[in-house]
Amino acid sequence: MFPLFHERHVLVKTTSKFAKTLLFFLLGAIISFSSPGFAGEVKIGLLLPITGKLARAGELELEGFLMAGEEINEGGGVGGNRIEFSIRDTQGKAEASRKAVQELAEQEGVLLIAGGCSSDAALAAAAEAENLKVPFVITTASADEITEQNREYVFRICPPSSEHYRSLITFLSEVVHVRSVAILCEDTPFGRYKMKNFFRVRKRLRLRLLRKDFYAPPALSFRPLISKMKARNPDLVYFISRGDDAALFVREAKEMGLNPKLFVGVEAGIGSPEFFEKAKDASEGLFFTSLWVPSIPYPGVKDFNERFLHRYGELPGYHGAQAYSAMQLVQDVLQRAEGLDRDQIKAALREADIESVYGPIRFVSYGKKSGQNRLPAVIAEWLNGRPETVWPREIASSRYVLPGRKPISR
Helix, strand or coil: CCCEEEECCEEEECCCHHHHHHHHHCCCEEEECCCCCCCEEEEEEEEECCCCCCHHHHHHHHHHHHHHHHHHHHCCCECCEEEEEEEEECCCCHHHHHHHHHHHHHHCCCCEEEECCCHHHHHHHHHHHHHHCCCEEECCCCCHHHHCCCCCCEEECCCCHHHCCHHHHHHHHHHHCCCEEEEEEECCHHHHHHHHHHHHHHHHHCCEEEEEEEECCCCCCCHHHHHHHHHHCCCEEEEECCHHHHHHHHHHHHHCCCCCCEEEEEHHHHCCHHHHHHHHHHHCCCEEEECCCCCCCCCCHHHHHHHHHHHHCCCCHHHHHHHHHHHHHHHHHHHHCCCCCHHHHHHHHHCCCEEECCEEECEEEECCEEEEECCCCEEEEEECCEEEEEECHHHCCCCCCCCCCCCCCC
16 A cells, blocks of 8 residues: 555545556645654655656656655654655656756755656756755766766766766676677667667777667567577677567577677666566576666665565666665755755765665765766676676675586676
8 A cells, every 4th residue: 555645735545556657647746654743844856757758767766765755754754854755747858857846946845856867857957956056866867967067966876877887898808708799779769879888888898890780679580680690609799679679589599599608688678577577598697787686785675675575566676776775865864964954955965975775875076077976887697587786796696607607606
C-alpha cells in the first residue's frame, strides 16, 4: 500500500502504479506522509519526468524518493520535522523544468530541489536554481557542462558523461587486452549518442575497427550481420541495442558460434531482469557498463534492495538507488545544517561526506567542475542469472569470468 498523497486539498489513497501516475500527472502534486506528532514540516521539491519518454526512469526515481521519505518520517523525521515532497512533472523538457524550479522556489517555498533525469532539462533547471539561490541536488543527468558553470547551489550525485567509460577502458586494457572491435548499433538518437561515447574508448585504446553496423529496430534477425562479424574475428563485440533486440542478438550470436574475447553491451539493453528472461542461457558471461547494479557491495545495498522489492515488486535499478541516496544525503544535510534556510542547506551540502546505497557522496571541485561527486561507473557481468559487479576490483561483488576461462580471483 502506498502512503497517503495530498494534491492541493484532495486526499487520495493509491494502490496501483497506474493510479499513482494519474495523480502525479497533475502538476504541483504535494505528498505528505501521514504520521502524527511532528513539530513542523520540511518541504523538498522533486523534478521528475512522470510522463513522456523518460517516464520509466521517473517512476523508479519517484519510488526511491517516496520510500526514503516515508522511512525518514517513520523514524521521527528530521529535528522533529516531517519531510514533505512537492513534485513537478517535467516530462524531461527544459522549459518545463525551468518553470517548475520557479514554482517550487517562489510559490511552494521548498528548501531544496532534487531530481533531474534529462541533461537538457537539468541544465535549464540548474540555471534557474542558481538564479533563485535554491540548492539543487541532481540525481541522474550526466552532461559534463552541468557542473562546469561554477555554480554555488548546484550539486550532482552521479558521475558526468566523460567519466562513464573509465572503468571500461581500464578493464579492456588491464584484463582483456583487446586490439580490434566490431560494433552493432541501433539506428536511433540513443544509439548514435552511445556510439559517439564508445568511439572515445576506441580512440583511447587504439582499437582497430573491423565492422560498424547500424540496424533499424525492431530487428527480425541479426544472422547476416553476425556472419559478417564472425568472418572478421574481432577481439571485442560491442553492441548498442535495447530490449528484445539485445536478447535476440546474443541468442543468435551464441547459436552461430560468434566467440570474441568479450561481448559488451549497454545497460539499457542487457542490464534488466527482462533481458535475462528473454536471453536465458545466452546471457551468461555478457558484460555491460553501468552506473550501479543491485549487487554492488556498498553499505546497506542488500537491505535496500529487499525493501524496495517488497514494496514495489521490482528492483530499484540505478535510478531508484540515486533517488534513495539523494534522500540519505538530504537527511544528513538537514541534521547538520545550522538552520533551515537555503544558504545554510547549501553550506551543509558543501561539507557532505556520507556513505549511501549509491556509494560515497562528497562534493568536490576539479578541472572545470564544482559541486561534483566522484564515483566510478562499474562493469557488470551476467553470472548464473545475476548481474554481478566485477570491476573496478575494489568494489567488485564477484570474480569476472572471461569466455573459455576459469574464474579469475580479484
